[in-house]
Amino acid sequence: YGSKTAAPRRPTPPAFPPPRRRSGRAYDATAGTFLHKSLHKAGTYLSAETLKAVAALPTLGLAGTMHARHQKAFGQDQRLVQLFDRYATYNGSDPYQAPATLSLIPHLEHGIGAFYPEGGIYAIASSLHRLGEEFGVKFRFNEPVREIVVAGGHVTAVRTDQDVYDFGLVVSNMDVVPTYRRLLPSQPAPERTLGQPRSSSALIFYWGIAREFAELDVHNIFFSQDYHREFQAIFEQQTVADDVTVYVNVTSKKTPADAPPGHENWFVMVNVPHDQGQDWAALTTKTRAAVLARLHRALGVDVAPLIAAEKTWTPPGIAADTSSFGGALYGSSSNNALAAFLRHPNFSGRLDGLYFCGGSVHPGGGIPLCLLSAKIVAELIG
Ligand SMILES: Cc1cc2nc3c(=O)[nH]c(=O)nc-3n(C[C@H](O)[C@H](O)[C@H](O)COP(=O)(O)OP(=O)(O)OC[C@H]3O[C@@H](n4cnc5c(N)ncnc54)[C@H](O)[C@@H]3O)c2cc1C
The missing domain is CATH 1.10.405 (Guanine Nucleotide Dissociation Inhibitor; domain 1)
Structure with missing residues (x-):
């Protein structure tokens, strides 16, 4: 550097x-x-x-x-x-x-060093799925758990819309806030832990671009002029600044089959606050225009007419699709020096047989730490 x-x-x-x-x-x-x-x-x-x-x-x-x-x-x-x-x-x-x-x-x-999973980040989930099956794990997809059943201070089962399954051990990978609110509504919740400030969320524009840009690589960051203002907007005003930093990921640079010939697959991401009822339709329109302006400045090309396919993911969409509370990407934020000690433990102190993994519990969010949370739970269960 x-x-x-x-x-x-x-x-x-x-x-x-x-x-x-x-x-x-x-x-x-x-x-x-x-x-x-x-x-x-x-x-x-x-x-x-x-x-x-x-x-x-x-x-x-x-x-x-x-x-x-x-x-x-x-x-x-x-x-x-x-x-x-x-x-x-x-x-x-x-x-x-x-x-x-x-x-x-x-x-x-x-x-x-940074690693690139062949097949994209989804290949990590597929590998875990395959490994689980080799160990005899039975997966039931598209069957959300509606309740963790408790009797006498022990977990005894999980209930879905299809059935009740008896289990003496339950590991919840759902965000810890909805785990308590939706799956354990009659149990006392650790309110102080659940009330920790959330991490940021993101606005994502998935764009199929009808052109190739030789000046772009797999990872591209276009910084805003005033970074402090951008973070104040996210964490103090719970909104999106007018001038935003734009991350553009183009996997077709490394895996050409990810886009048709002459095209590129752009994952365009802007950091935004988690959902607290903001007007996301208006913020998305404003941010999309700011992103296009920022890219125009950097690339000298108006990207808008090159967008051949488009999908948008907002914080409420992330919350709905993953159950992450407020669509926060990383559970609670690490803005506090004691944040590491204020996250929910990987086990319940009140209910025998209940464990937690994923980004909302120790050691925190992001895929590497989520995988470590699973390793910690595996070691606790023994
Ligand atoms: C757009 C985006 C970009 C990101 N970029 C990065 C990055 O570059 N690097 C990085 O490290 N992290 C990144 N993250 C963050 C990372 O993806 C998360 O921190 C991590 O996936 C959280 O893992 P998790 O296991 O807690 O939750 P999830 O990965 O959301 O998994 C939870 C799973 O539980 C399922 N589930 C929820 N409720 C129930 C229920 N009741 N019954 C059954 N199943 C249920 C959900 O369907 C989901 O499959 C990004 C996140 C997003 C959204």
Whole structure:
């Protein structure tokens, strides 16, 4: 980054290497404890690994914000500050509020590396499905659970529209808020935990583009002029700024069969607040125009007439399709230094046999952490 961004008018390249090394060390010292284990079992705190993690806590930057850390490290080039601040959005948070701990996220991408599942992200779900079948798991699709049945402090069954299935163990992968509200309506809910501020959601435009753009790659980010204003709009005003940062993913760059010849499949995403009853029809129209204007500025081409096919996904649509509360992509946000400790545990403290995995519980949202939550539950069940 230093060599790429250092122009003659910037004699000193931005200080990229030291923070990256620091985030790598901090990640190695803490991930095993804070991401791979339940934080709500005494056993987690009784190991040499945990002592190492606790000793590393001061390096995690719980006291300062992510933005302040990046400003200190890269302040001579605001483009780098903006680039590294963006990692807060990887778990739906605000770099101007989130603790500098989140500066560990770039280490995963730059220190460990990014991977591209053949067949797209859906291939991960398909692989888990196949693996489950090999272990004898029976899947029942399109049959939502309507109730987790409880008797005498134990879970005993799940009820669907088709049947009641007896189970002594139930793992809910549904967002923890609707799990309590809809599946366990007569059980006391942990209101403080369920009331934690939500992470951001997204407006997604799926566009089939009738042209190829040689200047685009698989991942493309077009930043807004005023990043702070954009996050204030999302997290303080619960709306969408006029000038937005646009992420464009084009998998046909890597897998040409994903689009017809001469075309590209664009996944165009803008970070927005979770649904709290905003006028999404109006916000979608406004944001679509802002996205087209931003792309026109960057590419020098009016993309609108090239859109051959289009589908839009809004926060209420995400909520309806996945049961994610408010359509938040990553459960509760990490804007608070204690957020990791305020997420719902991977098990119920009141009901025997009830476990939780997915983005709304420990260790948090995003596909890698959701998979870790499943691993934690598997280890708890034994
Ligand atoms: C557009 C978009 C882009 C994203 N980009 C990224 C990214 O680049 N990287 C990343 O790491 N994360 C990304 N995320 C976030 C990531 O997808 C989520 O954090 C993660 O999928 C949450 O996993 P989950 O298991 O909690 O929920 P889900 O993946 O939503 O799975 C929950 C499942 O439970 C099912 N379900 C719900 N209720 C019931 C019920 N009552 N009975 C039976 N089944 C039920 C749902 O149908 C769903 O299949 C993105 C999310 C979106 C929407």
